Amino acid sequence: MWRRFAHLSLSISRTKLQSLQDPTVLKLINTFSSDAGNDGVASSRKPFITFVLGGPGSGKGTQCEKIASIFGFAHLSAGELLREEMSSPSENGELIRNVIKEGKIVPSAITISLIKRAINSATSDKILIDGFPRSEENRIAFEKIIGVEPDLVIFFECPEEEMVKRILGRNQGRIDDNMETIRKRLKVFEDLNMPVVEHYSSKGKVHKITATGTVDEIFERVRQVFASLRYLKAFLSF
Numbered sequence: 001m002w003r004r005f006a007h008l009s010l011s012i013s014r015t016k017l018q019s020l021q022d023p024t025v026l027k028l029i030n031t032f033s034s035d036a037g038n039d040g041v042a043s044s045r046k047p048f049i050t051f052v053l054g055g056p057g058s059g060k061g062t063q064c065e066k067i068a069s070i071f072g073f074a075h076l077s078a079g080e081l082l083r084e085e086m087s088s089p090s091e092n093g094e095l096i097r098n099v100i101k102e103g104k105i106v107p108s109a110i111t112i113s114l115i116k117r118a119i120n121s122a123t124s125d126k127i128l129i130d131g132f133p134r135s136e137e138n139r140i141a142f143e144k145i146i147g148v149e150p151d152l153v154i155f156f157e158c159p160e161e162e163m164v165k166r167i168l169g170r171n172q173g174r175i176d177d178n179m180e181t182i183r184k185r186l187k188v189f190e191d192l193n194m195p196v197v198e199h200y201s202s203k204g205k206v207h208k209i210t211a212t213g214t215v216d217e218i219f220e221r222v223r224q225v226f227a228s229l230r231y232l233k234a235f236l237s238f
């Protein structure tokens with residue numbers, strides 16, 4: 001029934017949606033419209049980029065895994081990429097270890113080169129970048145080097161005491177999951193991460209998600225954001 005309605009209205013929809021001038025809608029059209037024709041080659045499309053932000057322990061990684069499995073996104077975690085680099089025989093290993101231990105931000109050039117490589121080898125053109133950008137310097141460098149802005153920003157809002165409780169229970173053997181480093185990370189979050197959230201909020205790109213409750217309750221809030229995008233995709237691909 002709905003498909004029939006959508007079918008009838010779709011001859012007009014692409015131009016109408018374009019006329020909305022909504023950057024997310026326009027990007028969805030560009031990313032997904034080749035489903036209905038054009039070259040149809042995934043690698044020639046520009047990826048649809050979602051930044052996933054929130055304080056340490058707010059649940060970014062947990063929710064990204066669910067988004068990736070349900071909505072077919074590639075999940076790139078900046079922190080994971082840095083930890084892998086730190087544990088490999090890389091020339092930057094020692095520097096990364098010291099910065100992470102101090103809860104500070106690794107120089108953008110290093111993080112962005114890892115992200116760029118991961119984007120290039122991702123098997124989906126829908127990308128979640130978890131835990132990046134974490135400072136205005138990160139953000140500006142990404143936009144300059146990669147040459148794009150995110151299409152969407154998800155921000156997990158969580159009280160500090162809940163974040164601390166979750167990190168202390170994480171048990172992944174991380175060098176930064178101790179009370180001394182957590183305090184520093186929370187300060188960096190307020191001082192350096194939040195200006196990035198504010199920047200993208202002023203551009204209307206941020207979906208703020210209340211990150212308290214069970215994993216499933218939070219995912220239900222997240223699901224609604226991505227379901228509306230998927231709905232648009234389906235709408236555009238008729």
Ligand SMILES: Nc1ncnc2c1ncn2[C@@H]1O[C@H](COP(=O)(O)OP(=O)(O)O)[C@@H](O)[C@H]1O
Nearest residue numbers: 056057058059060061062166169170213214215
């Ligand atoms: N809603 C939740 N309630 C309780 N614990 C959670 C919830 N979401 C995630 N966790 C747990 O909290 C810890 C931090 O979550 P994680 O996804 O790693 O957060 P982040 O990537 O933002 O640091 C993990 O041990 C995770 O299993």
Ligand SMILES: Nc1ccn([C@@H]2O[C@H](COP(=O)(O)OP(=O)(O)O)[C@@H](O)[C@H]2O)c(=O)n1
Nearest residue numbers: 056057078079100103104105106131132134
């Ligand atoms: N963009 C980024 C992301 C992480 N990092 C470093 O990596 C650490 C761990 O990041 P993470 O995203 O895995 O941490 P969580 O927020 O998931 O707990 C941060 O505290 C920073 O020291 C960084 O320097 N720059």
Ligand SMILES: [Mg+2]
Nearest residue numbers: 060061079131
């Ligand atoms: Mg994480």
